[in-house]
Amino acid sequence: xxxxxxxxxxxxxxxxxLGIFERFPQAARVPCSNYQEVFNPxxxxxxxxxxxxxxxxxxxxxNFSLPIPESYGVGGKTNYYFSHMLNCLYDCRYCFLQGMYxxxxxxxxxxxxxxxxxxxxxxxxSPEPAWFFSGYDCDSLALDSISQFSSFFLPHFxxxxxxxxxLRTKSVNIKxxxxxxxxxxIITAFSFTPQExxxxxxxxxxxVDSRIEAMKKLTSHGWPIGLRIDPIIDCSNFTDRYSNxxxxxFSNISEEQIHSISLGAFRMPSTFFKKIEKLYPEExxxxxxxxxxxxxxxxxxxxxxxxxxxxINLLKxxxxxxxxxxxxxxxxxxx
Amino acid sequence: MNxxxxxxxxxxxxxxxxxLKKVEVPSPFKLYKGxxxxxxxxxxxxxxxxxxxxxxxxxxxxxFTPWLNIGLAGHGSEKIGNALQVVKCIDENSGRSTxxxxxxxxxxxxxxxxxxxxPSNEYLPDHAYxxxxxxxxQTATRFSPNELIQSVKIISDNPVKPFSQFxxxxxxxxxxxxxxxxxLLIEEMEKSxxxxxxxxxxxxxxxxxxxxxxxxxxxxxQLKKHLxxxxxxxxxxxxxxxxAKESSDSRNFLSTFLKELDSKRLFS
Numbered sequence: 001x002x003x004x005x006x007x008x009x010x011x012x013x014x015x016x017x018l019g020i021f022e023r024f025p026q027a028a029r030v031p032c033s034n035y036q037e038v039f040n041p042x043x044x045x046x047x048x049x050x051x052x053x054x055x056x057x058x059x060x061x062x063n064f065s066l067p068i069p070e071s072y073g074v075g076g077k078t079n080y081y082f083s084h085m086l087n088c089l090y091d092c093r094y095c096f097l098q099g100m101y102x103x104x105x106x107x108x109x110x111x112x113x114x115x116x117x118x119x120x121x122x123x124x125x126s127p128e129p130a131w132f133f134s135g136y137d138c139d140s141l142a143l144d145s146i147s148q149f150s151s152f153f154l155p156h157f158x159x160x161x162x163x164x165x166x167l168r169t170k171s172v173n174i175k176x177x178x179x180x181x182x183x184x185x186i187i188t189a190f191s192f193t194p195q196e197x198x199x200x201x202x203x204x205x206x207x208v209d210s211r212i213e214a215m216k217k218l219t220s221h222g223w224p225i226g227l228r229i230d231p232i233i234d235c236s237n238f239t240d241r242y243s244n245x246x247x248x249x250f251s252n253i254s255e256e257q258i259h260s261i262s263l264g265a266f267r268m269p270s271t272f273f274k275k276i277e278k279l280y281p282e283e284x285x286x287x288x289x290x291x292x293x294x295x296x297x298x299x300x301x302x303x304x305x306x307x308x309x310x311x312i313n314l315l316k317x318x319x320x321x322x323x324x325x326x327x328x329x330x331x332x333x334x335x
Numbered sequence: 336m337n338x339x340x341x342x343x344x345x346x347x348x349x350x351x352x353x354x355l356k357k358v359e360v361p362s363p364f365k366l367y368k369g370x371x372x373x374x375x376x377x378x379x380x381x382x383x384x385x386x387x388x389x390x391x392x393x394x395x396x397x398x399f400t401p402w403l404n405i406g407l408a409g410h411g412s413e414k415i416g417n418a419l420q421v422v423k424c425i426d427e428n429s430g431r432s433t434x435x436x437x438x439x440x441x442x443x444x445x446x447x448x449x450x451x452x453x454p455s456n457e458y459l460p461d462h463a464y465x466x467x468x469x470x471x472x473q474t475a476t477r478f479s480p481n482e483l484i485q486s487v488k489i490i491s492d493n494p495v496k497p498f499s500q501f502x503x504x505x506x507x508x509x510x511x512x513x514x515x516x517x518x519l520l521i522e523e524m525e526k527s528x529x530x531x532x533x534x535x536x537x538x539x540x541x542x543x544x545x546x547x548x549x550x551x552x553x554x555x556x557q558l559k560k561h562l563x564x565x566x567x568x569x570x571x572x573x574x575x576x577x578x579a580k581e582s583s584d585s586r587n588f589l590s591t592f593l594k595e596l597d598s599k600r601l602f603s
Contacts, residue, residue: 004422004437004445028445030422038434045480048527052438235602287564289600
């Protein structure tokens, strides 16, 4: 329930702003000159703000889509990410957003048309299919009822045959997709950790079973899906837990409808990690066997490779290695 | 919990509610204290407010203390006697704004507060007016997280009954009806502050371990980190004390403690 809506004065009459005001008539409306006045001040505490985030409506200025980090793709050569929102409905303890932002408030950029213009231009400039990843700085679908993101972007991407859209999510809010005809170049990619891990460090996230159920519904309507085993969390009974997870997924979902599977072990810029560790000093996850590698915090190289290889070997029982992609800071064990 | 009002009349109902007693201090500000609540009366205006907040923090320094400003204000469109929580505060002098994050389930409606230099009979709709708010936020945010710094204003004047017609004797009767809701807000703020503070068990163990050896600054940092990890993993206090008692010095203790942690770091 959104109780406070901050909005940039320049977009007070934007149709998307007005639509959100209408959907939340009880929310207090607070004008600001620029969203950063509310989002960026020093002295905010992400942890207590996460208990009750407010919504900030803003206009994105430039940098609508940016290149993704090297090795984060799923087969494409031209890859961008774009963020119509900042911050997420869920509260995953490993999430880098807690370290990147000082506020847990949701920022929604209402000027979707500018994002689209940029996407169309980049697509036309790309000789090969261009990939656009949504869901790096937010969950693509979790707050769709507020953002109406999918109802705007889906019809446009269905016409952009030389591009792919990835909707990365842990949400089971798939109604907007089920209402439309399946679009082969839109991949809904679900992130997973084993259920026992999820219960401990992914607050508010739908259960593994309900996410599998959502995937099942999507695939039965012809939508391609992706699996994102990211972050891989080292844990006791590692092989059993990940084996059960994959068994559960592949016994419900046809391999043919899985576009890609990407794997990445827990990793984070060390400045973010320090900030998050300070916010949650009693968090069990952060007492894990991590070490600093350059500017990142991650598992030790050997441990990371071992865990990733275990996952790859488990996945090979169900799918071909061509569908598996590694997005780690260390070299890929697949290639 | 620190509370601040500009005038004694604004403070009186709160002093009674929280059973606060006057404390004699060598300061121009009147200070009232209870078991967990402190209240300072700043006097009118931004400069007095800045000094009063700084005085109270200096007198009772703490990292995660909630701060609540309670006071009267004018308003362009609200009825006299309504209580409102400040969601944005504009300093008329500098044009700068601050946005106290709203994380509490307080039932108070929200308002934009404009902090002015002098009392005025000019009112904009949807705006409250005071002379202290901006200085309060600017100063208190140096000492506590922004979320724990809030202000509630009770409307004393408006375009129908402007400031020139306000009588100080009305102050208590304006504030008193809101005491139950103010108390709920105070309790919620205290609860949030408590969630950020280290556990008593942690503090006691840390003090105990510090007293056993002499530590360098770096070692104190390491000790705190080890202790946080130990509490996260679930290593018992007795086991940590046992390691310490069997160690010859701080270096030996931290090294053995680290080995113990490393053997138990696997996430379950």
